[in-house]
Amino acid sequence: MxxxxxxxxxxxxxxxxxxxxxxxxxxxxxxxxxxxxxxxxxxxxxxxxxxxxxxxxxxxxxxxxxxxxxxxxxxxxxxxxxxxxxxxxxxxxxxxxxxxxxxxxxxxxxxxxxxxxxxxxxxxxxxxxxxxxxxxxxxxxxxxxxxxxxxxxxxPYVACTSWASLVTFARMNPRKKPSERVLINGGSGGLGTMAIQMLKSWGVEKVVATCSKNSFELVRSLGAIPIDYAAPNATDLLIELAPFEVILDCVDSELAKWSDHVMGTWRNCVHVSVVSPLMSDTDRYGVITGLFSTAAKHFNRAYKSHMQGRWYTYAYFMPNQECLLQVSKLLEEGKIxxxxxxxxxxxxxxxxxxxxxxxxxxxxxxxxxx
Ligand SMILES: NC(=O)c1ccc[n+]([C@@H]2O[C@H](COP(=O)([O-])OP(=O)(O)OC[C@H]3O[C@@H](n4cnc5c(N)ncnc54)[C@H](OP(=O)(O)O)[C@@H]3O)[C@@H](O)[C@H]2O)c1
CATH class of the missing domain: 3.90.180.10 (Medium-chain alcohol dehydrogenases, catalytic domain)
Incomplete structure (x- = not known):
């Protein structure tokens, strides 16, 4: 003192x-x-x-x-x-x-x-x-x-970003035990560990998270199934656990791109990525060209998904008091x-x-x- x-x-x-x-x-x-x-x-x-x-x-x-x-x-x-x-x-x-x-x-x-x-x-x-x-x-x-x-x-910041991704963009309903099965690409970082915990506290039964082998224990302790993103059979393991209704990308890797294959189809499935080119493209090309370039990248990524009834979208941190209040309560109850x-x-x-x-x-x- x-x-x-x-x-x-x-x-x-x-x-x-x-x-x-x-x-x-x-x-x-x-x-x-x-x-x-x-x-x-x-x-x-x-x-x-x-x-x-x-x-x-x-x-x-x-x-x-x-x-x-x-x-x-x-x-x-x-x-x-x-x-x-x-x-x-x-x-x-x-x-x-x-x-x-x-x-x-x-x-x-x-x-x-x-x-x-x-x-x-x-x-x-x-x-x-x-x-x-x-x-x-x-x-x-x-x-x-x-x-x-x-x-x-x-x-607070990772909770609001997880909420924006899962609730605002992927349209999950945290008030009604969500039935979706969720894959998180990059689940062991600041954002991933919060997203896993929020999903589990809402009652989502199956949450799968890609991470490196030395994060298995952490990811498992939060209630998710870890998959080593560097394993040669990572795609086979994900296929075994599929299909997923919601995929959250906390990393823009080849496996994250490939994971469209393990989404359900014709069930309003949503693939959300927080790794968006919006800021870097507007910085690089100016606002108008940067917005067009981001839209073109989004279209290029999303159109095949849309044809199969899936949705692909970028997500961004958004302040949200409902999220902060809920997370504060869940923390106090020891659920997160x-x-x-x-x-x-x-x-x-x-x-x-x-x-x-x-x-x-x-x-x-x-x-x-x-
Ligand atoms: N759009 C937005 O508003 C917004 C908001 C928040 C965050 N973000 C973005 O989200 C990303 C994650 O943020 P964060 O705070 O969670 O970062 P972080 O705490 O550094 O976590 C990154 C995680 O990604 C994992 N990782 C690295 N390469 C991977 C791969 N190929 N496959 C699977 N996982 C991999 C790392 O695991 P290992 O160390 O085990 O490899 C690490 O756990 C950042 O790019 C950040 O800029 C965007």
Whole structure:
């Protein structure tokens, strides 16, 4: 405890002076630097100022600080700020966190200062890799009381992405025991481990996940059937377990592409991929050409599936309070558990970014603040 006191005192004095410690990407070429930055202010009536206790590092953070999505998110950012000159850089990354509510806007009635929350931060806003962040109240839910801030921070972004993929895009119904059988390509990472757990908690009986051999135990412990994506007979094993009504790609591999073969046909089956070319193509070719190029890639991939009554779609992270509330409750009931692979200190943020950028996560990487 004694060790914490100087840090708390320093944080309190920074807060009193209106500044905070933050990791900032000045431009897409520089990487992140630790700086003192003004504490963000509430802009909208439903905004919530959160004192961040822990934040996860997601793959999107490692890419956004290098300019990923700048074309499309830049337009959205300009429109949201009604300012054609507004730029996304300098940018504070960090799309989710846990923490305590510091202050709320006049139309926020469900949260009060001091409440412990989990939250996601929309992609056009300054993020949570800072001592304070601002997000709408609809992006917050109560922190599960049985979890530490570090454990709780591992959940919000991957939960909302899993929900968007499985519920919004694949049209699964988590309120009515879904009957679909699901295959997850890349099931052992941050997103895959959350998707498996959400599916199992909804009552889905058969969840199969591809992963490397050394992730078998993890995937099995979550209730899914692991298949080694590098095994020479991986396709035979998947055929034995088929057909699947929903396939979720957390990886864009040859096996993921091939897995259309193990989908049911003429049963409204949906193949969802979170690895979409939308951001990279709009960055590379500009918005109009990038949108056309993404649509062409989607069409090229989807048309054969459509002819057989299947659906192929890209999916994206979307903030969703219904998801956050449900997941918070499931965590508190012990039906979902946080899978934290590695914890870093605030000052070690660049090392956390490096780890996450390799795309070989076994659960989540979380950064805890002082
Ligand atoms: N569209 C969106 O809004 C959105 C949102 C979130 C994430 N994503 C994307 O989703 C992907 C996964 O994110 P994540 O956070 O889960 O990353 P992660 O934690 O690094 O997990 C990646 C997983 O993929 C596995 N993997 C690697 N190669 C594979 C292969 N050939 N076949 C099967 N599995 C393979 C890895 O397992 P091994 O280490 O065992 O190989 C690892 O478990 C990223 O590309 C990310 O950008 C998109």
């Amino acid at each position: 004694k060790l914490c006191r100087p840090n708390l005192a320093a944080a309190a004095s920074r807060a009193a002076s209106g500044s905070m410690k933050a990791w900032l990407a000045e431009s897409p070429t520089i990487g992140i630097t630790k700086i003192n930055h003004p504490i963000p202010t509430l802009k909208r009536p439903n905004d919530v100022l959160i004192r961040v206790k822990a934040a996860s590092v997601n793959t999107i953070d490692t890419k956004m600080v290098q300019g990923y999505g700048d074309e499309l998110l830049g337009i959205w950012h300009k429109a949201a700020n009604c300012n054609s000159a507004a730029s996304r850089f300098p940018m504070i990354p960090g799309r989710d966190c846990s923490g305590t509510v510091e202050s709320v806007g006049p139309s926020v009635h469900s949260l009060r200062p001091g409440d412990e929350v989990i939250a996601v931060v929309p992609a056009i806003e300054q993020g949570a890799h800072a001592e304070f962040t601002v997000t709408p109240d609809t992006c917050c839910a109560p922190k599960p009381r049985n979890l530490s801030f570090t454990e709780a921070a591992s959940v 558990k946080p899978i934290v692979e590695k914890v870093y200190k605030f000052d070690e943020m660049p090392a956390a970014y490096e780890k996450v950028s390799y795309l070989h996560g076994k659960g989540k990487t979380v950064v805890e603040f002082d």
